[in-house]
Amino acid sequence: MDTGDATYIKQLNRRILIEEIIKNISLSRSDLSRKTGLNKATISAQVSELINEQIVVEKTEGESVTRGRKPILLEINGGAGYSVGIDIDEHNLHFVFCNLKGELFHKEGISLKTVDFDEVMKQLLDYLSPAVSTFNGQFEPIGLVGIGVGIHGIVSNENQIVYTPKQQWSHYHITNLLKEHFDTPVYVDNNANLSVFAEQVYYEHIPDLFCITFYSGIGLGIMNNYQIYRGYQGFAGEIGHMIVEPGGLPCPCGNHGCWERYASEKALQQHLKEWYPDDAPLETVQHLLQTNPDHEVMEQYLDYFAVGLNNIINIFNPEKIVLNGTIINGNTAFIENLEQKLVSKFNNYLEIRASYLGEDACALGGASVALKNFFGVNMLNHVNYHYFKSDMLKPKRSTSS
The missing domain is CATH 3.30.420.40 (ATPase, nucleotide binding domain)
Structure with missing residues (x-):
């Protein structure tokens, strides 16, 4: 084995060990050997380096499982x-x-x-x-x-x-x-x-995941085999500029009738301002969803929303889709009403849900x-850390x- 091969194998083993320690929160050296298949000598050498670099720390388990010594656990040094x-x-x-x-x-x-x-x-x-x-x-x-x-x-x-x-x-x-x-x-x-x-890091550690963001515009993020899919030169996911209304409203991108001109939250709020000029748009949306979900404005918005979502599902056949927006997050009724409009026999997906990370998602990513x-x-x-299951840090x- 030449030096290049040895260096590559060493880096590969290091990566495998770090991934396991992060995923499992804390592990003993014997746990690492069992989970990775690496021998104890390799694990000992790699762990020593990680401890010297202060990336990993040793901790003693609170309760000993046997009558012998308490196992030494390895964790990332947060x-x-x-x-x-x-x-x-x-x-x-x-x-x-x-x-x-x-x-x-x-x-x-x-x-x-x-x-x-x-x-x-x-x-x-x-x-x-x-x-x-x-x-x-x-x-x-x-x-x-x-x-x-x-x-x-x-x-x-x-x-x-x-x-x-x-x-x-x-x-x-x-x-x-x-x-x-x-x-x-x-x-x-x-x-x-x-x-x-x-979303994949904190909630959905599956190889393929979609997230659509609805705020001032609309964007699509795609995880493909645990990697961000960017397409040729990084332009993938500009789904907000899919045309859903030929010859429709002008868009800053240069086209007319783009999806985000009809289905972004900004578009909905602007439309509601025409109906309720004296009311706060977000409060109006919440009120209508609770009292009059069939209101003309909401019905039209959901129709356009469903058109774009239907296209995404039929083109990509995603396993799970996360929707992230101020109106959507925490609003089960909104997604239920939306799914009722996805009636195509070709629509095949496991779940559509709201984001749990909300407006923090982009920065956390x-x-x-x-x-x-x-x-x-x-x-x-x-x-496994369950960081966002509770109100860990108020905004x-x-x-x-």
């Missing part, structure tokens, strides 16, 4: 470092901070003053720089391991912003700016891609991508900066 996820939308910056175990320990929302790219970057750096300085002092010895950024638009496979319909950004590089400022790896992707990745790359693993699985109100 307090040694952290990652940052950032969701850049038209009007807000949303930050999340996760430790090496993937646990969210801080988040913040900031209202943007402008859509000008340079000004947005200034606001981002003005907030993030002191935050990173603070948390680097708390998470030692590794500190910041990476930053993942979500963009509501097209991002190339080279992390370049190709186009954002709302801000009209074109051919901008965020990666170089953040890398130089924070001296850490930076990953940029479409917000829907990061949202579906977060960014933080998770940074962790995945730091560990050098193929898959990141935090499902902070957006602030101006």
Whole structure:
């Protein structure tokens, strides 16, 4: 065996061990040997390196299973470092901070003053720089391991912003700016891609998963065999610009009749403003869903919603679809009404459900991508930690900066 082969095998074994430790929360060395099939000598050598790097720590089990010594368990050293996820939308910056175990320990929302790219970057750096300085002092010895950024638009496979319909950004590089400022790896992707990745990491560790985001626009994130599917040059998933009404309403993308002009939450709220100009759109939606779900506005909205969803199901035949939007999340009746309109005999899927991560999904996906790359693993699985089964961290109100 030459040196190249030995190095490759060593890296492969390291990846396998880290994936198992993350997935199972804590394991003994004998557990690792049994689950991975690796011999004890290999595990001992690899674990020693991970402990020396302070990526893994040893802990004694509280109760001994036998009369002998209490088993020594291995866990990821959550307090040694952290990652940052950032969701850049038209009007807000949303930050999340996760430790090496993937646990969210801080988040913040900031209202943007402008859509000008340079000004947005200034606001981002003005907030993030002191935050990173603070948390680097708390998470030692590794500190910041990476930053993942979500963009509501097209991002190339080279992390370049190709186009954002709302801000009209074109051919901008965020990666170089953040890398130089924070001296850490930076990953940029479409917000829907990061949202579906977060759903897979925290809730649905299945190889193929779809997530559709409905806020100001509509985006589709696709996990294919545990990997984000980006298509040729990263343009996959721009499902909001599927035409559902030929010659219909104009869209910033240049087409007419795009799905997001009829089925995004922004479109619904604008339509409701015409009917109820003095009422808050979101409250109006909730009221209509409870008292008059057959209202003309809601009925038309669900019709357009179903048209696009029907197309996605028939084209891709997904196992599970997660819908993420302010109106959808936590609203079982909405999805029940929607599924009644999916009547095609070709519609074949296991489940359609609302997101449990909500508006945090994109930023959590960014933080998770940074962790995945730091560990050098193929898959990141935090499902067994049950981080979001309870109100772990109440959201902070957006602030101006």
